[in-house]
Amino acid sequence: MTALQRDPYDYDTGGRPVTVDRREGPYGEVVLRRRGAGSRAVHEIIANGCFLMDTSDGRSERLLVDAALAALPEDRPGPSVLIGGLGVGFSLARAADEPRWGRITVVEREPAVIGWHRAGPLGAISARALADPRTQIVEDDLLRHVHTAPVRYDALCLDIDNGPGWTVTEGNGGLYSPAGLTGCRERLTPGGVLAVWSAQPSAAFEKALRNAGFEGVRTEEIAVARGVPDVVHLALRAA
Template identity: 70%
Template sequence: MQPQPPYDLHTAADDRPVTVDRREGPYGEVVLRRRGGAESSADAVFEIIANGCFLMDTSDGRSERLLIRAALDALPADRPSPALLIGGLGVGFSLVEAVAAARWGRIAVVEREAAVIDWHRAGPLAAVTSGALADPRTEVVHADLVEWLRTGPRTFDALCLDIDNGPDWTVTEDNGGLYSATGLAACAARLAPGGVLAVWSAQPSPAFGESLRNAGFTQVRTEEVAVARGVPDVVHLAVRGA
């Protein structure tokens, strides 16, 4: 049974996370939780949990924004209105960053979880992305990214992918195909010559960097964002050859 709006925004007094919405879907369970503040307080932090695995929250967003900025910076300056594909809507930071850059042309966001799309369109996360979703360049596609990359009819100048905690830590087993030789070939097929592939990861993956080179990508490198504890978040960057 899928909970429907209005959503429960009550937060426990001891700051334990409170479940706002929980859905069961074709890929398992996805949960939106809330920490901090009271009711609709600006101090509230929302978290997305998939199959018991923490994915992201609204507390920071620096690395999600870097995902978009780094891809745009890597594109040739003389490429007008580049088309962007964002893989994974998440808490919306990547989309908001993209819309803030006037240089981007069309912006497609592929998200497989109907619940996540609902939370942005009519739920608590609308406070983050309502303006970005209303931008005429934005299109939200409800689809599985791995399948959509394989069969989609369009090409893009940049693919910014953030559907897992990284190539070595996927949310579901099926997502592993995205980082395989077959998956990277599908990414290359969706990219225009000279296009940029950017992949978010919660930790560096030297093996994935090697996979990118083996798949024919060039200018393979990483950019890091330091975190309070542990290894830095990473954006893997690569360019499709002409």
């Protein structure tokens, strides 16, 4: 399908998911689906047949940004933030709602996801943030950006796949490897914070953060309706 052509099966099916857009991207198939209609509609992103995220809640994605900002000194003027993964846009929208943030950079490697925000239904969440002059969208692989970007950030807020313990797309695991975490540390300014969203707590990942040279490693939880809580892992680069 070309950008946001209407799927011939996009109609109300009594609560069953409806395909809004399906594309073959550089890393496989990505699908935008809708459940429900009108103000109660929920959109969800599926990658290579695996559910990634939806618009039903967003508390943990907002916590990702809030916790990172809270970990920075209040006297640091206009801190910059890199959001890794545009997703459904909750983290970006939260960052743009906070006047304390300075430069807001979002790295997203799937052009379809960017298109769903710029000219599709996910713009309902992100349109105001995308129009914010502080916001820049970079179409790139996050791991490559971490290792090659010419700038540093005060905060890295990473929401890739389902977290360090459960990656869907081949290659994303490299972000959480020793080399990937070292790259994240080097991409931070002194005293900067790394915040990583995960679908489940991981003591092993906390240990990996410490082994990569981070300080102040801790985990914040967000309870979910069923199952283990979503979490945000936090770690600091030495000042």
